[in-house]
Amino acid sequence: MLRLILGRVLDAVPTILLILTLVFVALRLLPGDPALLALGDYASQEQLALFREQMGLNLPIWQQYFVFLWDMVRLDFGRSLTSQNLVVDMIGRNLPYTIELTLMAMLFGILAGIPLGVLAAVKRRKWPDAAVRVYSLVGYAVPDFYLGAVLLIVFALNLGWVPINGAGTDLASRLHHLLLPAITLAFVKSAFVARLTRTSLLEVLGKDYVRTARAKGAREPRAIYRHGLRNALMPIATGIGLSLLATLSGSVAIELVFNRPGIGEMLISAIARRDYPVIQGGVAVFAFIVLSVNLLVDLAYVVIDPRVRAGK
Amino acid sequence: MSLAVPTVPVVRSPNFLQTLFTGNLAVTAAGVVIMIMVLVAIFAPFLAPMDPLTQSVFKINQYPSMEHWLGTDQFGRDVLSRLIFGSRNSLIVGLVSPVIAAVIGTILGVVAGYYGGIVDRLLTRLNDAMLSFPELLLAIMIASVLGGGFWNVVGVIAVAFIPGFARVARASTLSVVQEPYVEAAVAVGLSSPRIIIRHVLPNIAAPIMVLLTLWVASAIRLEASLSFLGLGTQPPAASWGNIIRDALSNIFGSPWPIIGAGLLITVVVLSFNVMGDALRDALDPETQS
Amino acid sequence: MSPLLKIDDLAVDFIAKGRITRVVEGVSFTVNAGEAVGLVGESGSGKSLTSLAVLRLIPEPPGLIARGRIEFEGVDLLQLPRDVMPEIRGSKISMIFQEPMSSLNPVMTIGDQVGEAIKLHRRMSRSDRLARVVELLQMVGIPDAEARMGAYPHQFSGGMRQRVMIAMALACEPRLLIADEPTTALDVTIQAQVLDVMNKVRQDTGTAVLLISHDLSVIAEVCDRVVVMYAGRVVETGPVATIFDAPAHPYTDGLLRSIVRPGHEERRLYQIPGSVPPAGSIKAGCPFQPRCPRKIDRCAVDMPPMFDHGAGHGAACWVTAPVRTTEMEVQ
Numbered sequence: 001m002l003r004l005i006l007g008r009v010l011d012a013v014p015t016i017l018l019i020l021t022l023v024f025v026a027l028r029l030l031p032g033d034p035a036l037l038a039l040g041d042y043a044s045q046e047q048l049a050l051f052r053e054q055m056g057l058n059l060p061i062w063q064q065y066f067v068f069l070w071d072m073v074r075l076d077f078g079r080s081l082t083s084q085n086l087v088v089d090m091i092g093r094n095l096p097y098t099i100e101l102t103l104m105a106m107l108f109g110i111l112a113g114i115p116l117g118v119l120a121a122v123k124r125r126k127w128p129d130a131a132v133r134v135y136s137l138v139g140y141a142v143p144d145f146y147l148g149a150v151l152l153i154v155f156a157l158n159l160g161w162v163p164i165n166g167a168g169t170d171l172a173s174r175l176h177h178l179l180l181p182a183i184t185l186a187f188v189k190s191a192f193v194a195r196l197t198r199t200s201l202l203e204v205l206g207k208d209y210v211r212t213a214r215a216k217g218a219r220e221p222r223a224i225y226r227h228g229l230r231n232a233l234m235p236i237a238t239g240i241g242l243s244l245l246a247t248l249s250g251s252v253a254i255e256l257v258f259n260r261p262g263i264g265e266m267l268i269s270a271i272a273r274r275d276y277p278v279i280q281g282g283v284a285v286f287a288f289i290v291l292s293v294n295l296l297v298d299l300a301y302v303v304i305d306p307r308v309r310a311g312k
Numbered sequence: 313m314s315l316a317v318p319t320v321p322v323v324r325s326p327n328f329l330q331t332l333f334t335g336n337l338a339v340t341a342a343g344v345v346i347m348i349m350v351l352v353a354i355f356a357p358f359l360a361p362m363d364p365l366t367q368s369v370f371k372i373n374q375y376p377s378m379e380h381w382l383g384t385d386q387f388g389r390d391v392l393s394r395l396i397f398g399s400r401n402s403l404i405v406g407l408v409s410p411v412i413a414a415v416i417g418t419i420l421g422v423v424a425g426y427y428g429g430i431v432d433r434l435l436t437r438l439n440d441a442m443l444s445f446p447e448l449l450l451a452i453m454i455a456s457v458l459g460g461g462f463w464n465v466v467g468v469i470a471v472a473f474i475p476g477f478a479r480v481a482r483a484s485t486l487s488v489v490q491e492p493y494v495e496a497a498v499a500v501g502l503s504s505p506r507i508i509i510r511h512v513l514p515n516i517a518a519p520i521m522v523l524l525t526l527w528v529a530s531a532i533r534l535e536a537s538l539s540f541l542g543l544g545t546q547p548p549a550a551s552w553g554n555i556i557r558d559a560l561s562n563i564f565g566s567p568w569p570i571i572g573a574g575l576l577i578t579v580v581v582l583s584f585n586v587m588g589d590a591l592r593d594a595l596d597p598e599t600q601s
Numbered sequence: 602m603s604p605l606l607k608i609d610d611l612a613v614d615f616i617a618k619g620r621i622t623r624v625v626e627g628v629s630f631t632v633n634a635g636e637a638v639g640l641v642g643e644s645g646s647g648k649s650l651t652s653l654a655v656l657r658l659i660p661e662p663p664g665l666i667a668r669g670r671i672e673f674e675g676v677d678l679l680q681l682p683r684d685v686m687p688e689i690r691g692s693k694i695s696m697i698f699q700e701p702m703s704s705l706n707p708v709m710t711i712g713d714q715v716g717e718a719i720k721l722h723r724r725m726s727r728s729d730r731l732a733r734v735v736e737l738l739q740m741v742g743i744p745d746a747e748a749r750m751g752a753y754p755h756q757f758s759g760g761m762r763q764r765v766m767i768a769m770a771l772a773c774e775p776r777l778l779i780a781d782e783p784t785t786a787l788d789v790t791i792q793a794q795v796l797d798v799m800n801k802v803r804q805d806t807g808t809a810v811l812l813i814s815h816d817l818s819v820i821a822e823v824c825d826r827v828v829v830m831y832a833g834r835v836v837e838t839g840p841v842a843t844i845f846d847a848p849a850h851p852y853t854d855g856l857l858r859s860i861v862r863p864g865h866e867e868r869r870l871y872q873i874p875g876s877v878p879p880a881g882s883i884k885a886g887c888p889f890q891p892r893c894p895r896k897i898d899r900c901a902v903d904m905p906p907m908f909d910h911g912a913g914h915g916a917a918c919w920v921t922a923p924v925r926t927t928e929m930e931v932q
Binding site: 014015018019023026027137138140141142143145146147149150152153157245246248249250252253256257264267268271272279282283286287290291294 | 540
């Protein structure tokens with residue numbers, strides 16, 4: 001078990017290296033002198049030279065690369081060019097908001113999606129199935145930021161049931177602020193989960209062991225849930241786990257719509273200010289989250305499926 | 313000059329068309345929507361009642377009227393005209409980037425699958441690394457460092473899609489290469505490029521086509537998302553995504569641009585999805601749900 | 602004595618793409634208490650569907666039982682309300698399937714799966730149930746049964762899994778055990794072991810067996826009587842010895858000549874020419890007549906009824922029909 005985890009972690013190392021290298025190349029290839037960008041057009045030659053020295057910009061490019069990698073390993077992303085705050089602190093402040101939004105959206109999406117998917121599979125080719133299919137199609141097509149904007153106009157602006165922007169302070173107000181953004185993301189999520197559940201469950205319900213269950217006298221609910229859904233949970237869990245990242249991607253736009261703090265909001269506003277250390281930090285955080293989630297999904301597999309647990 | 317226009321058979325059999333178009337109202341409707349939107353994009357200058365960029369301080373945030381069917385935005389620009397012109401950016405990016413991705417991805421996938429060895433392992437490794445990122449997040453990450461603008465958006469979306477195409481192309485190539493008739497072709501000494509063009513490409517065309525249709529929908533969504541985030545089509549040029557972005561900063565002014573642009577994105581993406589699903593079912597009956 | 606199971610004029614349809622295909626037509630036979638009956642035929646002959654029909658496990662759609670009666674202990678199962686069937690399945694009638702690899706739930710332990718059959722039909726304390734599971738696993742010859750109850754199916758070999766399936770089927774001491782190609786997916790040596798287990802179980806528990814197989818030698822190993830099916834119909838039925846020594850249907854004859862039998866080794870194995878016609882393609886006459894080496898003109902026109910050859914032996918063939926032809930009352 002431990003060896004398995006260690007193996008998967010080691011597998012991720014080249015990927016992380018690759019992404020960091022890409023970020024490095026992209027930022028160094030970018031037109032524009034970072035020193036000039038940081039200090040502005042009116043900086044003197046001496047100031048620029050000093051800045052380059054401080055930032056290591058005068059070193060040969062391969063040395064810069066290793067300095068960059070070492071900084072990344074130490075989570076030293078530097079300071080924001082505009083606010084002078086440490087980027088790692090900014091990430092620390094913003095990350096919890098993004099995580100709470102993503103997880104809440106996942107929760108809502110799963111709670112709505114799995115029952116819908118089961119309903120569609122059990123009532124296959126009847127009207128509930130068709131209704132769920134339409135629901136999924138719309139969920140796949142509607143842009144989350146559009147849905148968010150509409151919900152914002154209706155429930156925050158016109159009805160005033162929820163706050164218009166921000167993320168709140170104490171627990172109650174945080175949940176209150178979280179409600180609408182989470183529901184927005186959850187709608188798209190539930191469409192995906194419903195479709196995934198339907199497909200997985202239908203496939204499993206056609207398996208021989210479900211017939212065996214019926215042959216030994218299990219009634220339909222038992223055959224469907226005990227024998228069917230339990231086995232369908234593996235592909236469903238994997239799919240949901242991987243789709244966590246889709247929800248995370250969606251959170252970027254949603255944070256903007258609802259004017260919430262978060263990594264996405266931090267990244268996007270940094271882009272507008274050309275605040276490269278912050279951009280770099282934001283991208284690195286996303287990359288790190290993606291790899292961790294993939295790792296966790298792999299490990300979840302091991303826990304659910306006795307075949308994998310036994311080492312194949 | 314000959315008057316006869318050479319016709320290219322696009323469709324393999326009448327059966328295929330039948331499955332695609334008859335007996336399914338939704339598919340027909342989707343086709344009509346796509347056709348209309350393409351025509352609107354092509355003839356935008358003739359259809360739009362106003363210039364989409366002309367501002368007017370006297371006409372800020374007007375509600376729908378006979379003059380401005382969908383009202384005006386915070387700069388006094390006609391919303392309907394902006395939506396019509398916006399369809400150009402949205403559709404062009406939506407169509408061009410998956411095609412670019414398909415070409416590059418197919419080449420990479422076929423090369424990896426056909427030649428195998430170290431090339432295959434390297435490409436697959438790179439591919440897996442990229443595939444572990446959701447397309448939107450990958451696009452946001454790339455666009456963050458590259459910035460917006462038309463060709464950047466096309467490039468970013470294409471890059472985000474390449475791994476998917478490469479994977480399908482590689483898998484299909486691997487299965488084709490193992491077919492006896494390809495082994496026979498190798499045995500009689502046919503050159504590799506010939507085998508790839510004659511045997512491999514025709515066989516992987518179908519899955520690539522299906523993916524392409526489905527990803528036009530994704531690309532339109534991605535363009536909209538990136539433009540909404542300010543990483544896509546740059547103002548003052550209109551795209552459905554940045555219309556919503558503009559309107560959101562003017563949310564107390566007028567909700568009409570948001571509603572209009574969002575509906576357009578939803579309907580067009582829905583149509584391409586329905587088309588893609590139908591195409592997949594028609595080409596590969598086994599995956600029918 | 603009235604039979605335990607009496608199938609009478611059963612017909613099953615399959616509906617696909619708007620077309621209805623008759624895949625089982627007019628099948629009748631019986632199984633007496635404690636008796637072992639073999640149902641033999643090539644794949645596509647409708648034997649598996651017939652057996653699934655007994656438990657009403659044919660998926661509907663696409664399947665549909667179009668006609669007939671399936672009497673078990675005097676009750677027509679086809680007339681029972683749908684929600685009563687689970688009380689019979691696994692309790693009075695059990696079934697084991699061809700694919701031991703896929704027929705067991707991969708995420709439940711062996712013990713739980715065997716125990717579930719008991720839990721569904723018997724009121725029993727947990728400890729009694731566990732003891733019963735151990736006893737069952739020992740009965741079908743699983744070594745170290747107590748320890749292996751917590752194992753998952755993937756930790757078992759194919760033969761062991763089929764033993765587990767048999768144990769599961771016998772958990773509630775059913776009066777009838779239906780075994781659909783129980784040995785087909787197994788190696789030959791394992792096949793013999795599993796058949797031994799089935800024979801032992803029969804002796805120990807006195808349960809009746811309906812054994813479905815395409816392999817006459819498997820049937821001979823276990824059964825008292827044989828029902829031969831071809832293209833959805835019963836073509837011959839009778840005691841095993843009679844059928845093997847003097848088959849009265851050219852199809853059965855062909856089947857027998859195509860297997861190796863003691864005392865007949867010197868002869869070249871026979872091959873029935875042609876292949877089984879697709880279901881529903883037979884319009885008139887005997888379904889076997891296109892492949893039959895002995896056909897006469899009448900065979901292509903009229904479907905032969907079941908002719909009585911005496912001593913419980915019947916065959917649906919015009920050519921071999923006894924001179925004084927009386928249609929046989931199928932027992």
